[in-house]
Amino acid sequence: MISNEPVAGPVRLDDVPCWKVLGDDVRHVAAGPGQAWSLFEIRTDGPMGPPPHRHEWEELFLVLEGRLELFDGERWKEAGPGTMVRVPGGQPHTYRATAAGTRFLALITPGGAEGFFQEIADQVTTMPPDPAMIMAICGRHGVQIIHAGAA
Numbered sequence: 019m020i021s022n023e024p025v026a027g028p029v030r031l032d033d034v035p036c037w038k039v040l041g042d043d044v045r046h047v048a049a050g051p052g053q054a055w056s057l058f059e060i061r062t063d064g065p066m067g068p069p070p071h072r073h074e075w076e077e078l079f080l081v082l083e084g085r086l087e088l089f090d091g092e093r094w095k096e097a098g099p100g101t102m103v104r105v106p107g108g109q110p111h112t113y114r115a116t117a118a119g120t121r122f123l124a125l126i127t128p129g130g131a132e133g134f135f136q137e138i139a140d141q142v143t144t145m146p147p148d149p150a151m152i153m154a155i156c157g158r159h160g161v162q163i164i165h166a167g168a169a
Contacts, residue, residue, distance in 0.1 A: 031059050037139035040068060040147060044139070046132045047123075056129035060122055064115030070164040071112065071156070075126050077105040079113070084120025088113045091164075110164050134159035 034045040043061040050056070070089060079086065079102065086097045091110030097103050105111045137155050142148070156163055 034059070037135055039135050039138050040142065041066065041145060044135050046135070049129050049132070053129035055125060055127040056131055058124045058126070058131075058135070060124055062115045062120050063118045064120065067112050067114035069112060069152075070110055071161050072108055072110045072164060073131075073159075073161045074107045075128060075131060076107045077111075078125040079103045079105070080123045080125075082121045082123065084115055084117035084122075086113050086120060086122060087116055131159075134161060 029047070031045060031047065034047055037044045037046075041062070045059045046056065047059050048057040070091070079088065079097070081097045081099050081101045081103075083099055086103075087094045088097060088103050088105075089095075089110075089112045090105075095103070096116070134155070137159070138152075141151060141155060153163060155161075
């Protein structure tokens with residue numbers, strides 16, 4: 019992870035530790051002072067993504083490679099390389115890759131989501147995951163899973 023010092027040295031993404039989060043490779047690349055923000059690189063082959071959910075933190079997704087479809091609680095929208103999508107805090111959403119090798123950055127504000135991702139990676143080691151375990155972890159981190167018809 020890049021330091022939050024005023025001038026940080028370069029860090030290669032492949033040198034940052036990788037967490038397996040529900041089938042995706044997640045790297046916590048950088049964090050702002052006082053957890054103002056967190057930056058993640060996510061690599062996914064799809065076609066599944068996280069279940070529809072909401073949380074209080076805001077996310078900006080920047081697609082670097084491949085294609086993502088993002089669900090805003092009502093409809094799916096496609097995002098290709100160079101596309102940025104903002105998800106306000108509290109907004110129901112999810113994503114799925116529509117191309118193998120999809121890679122994107124997620125800027126999250128305020129920071130702190132790394133605790134959620136790390137706990138999922140540490141505790142959820144089989145697929146499909148145990149729904150009760152996922153719900154418990156989500157509850158500890160303020161993530162609400164939205165069931166079908168509840169969005």
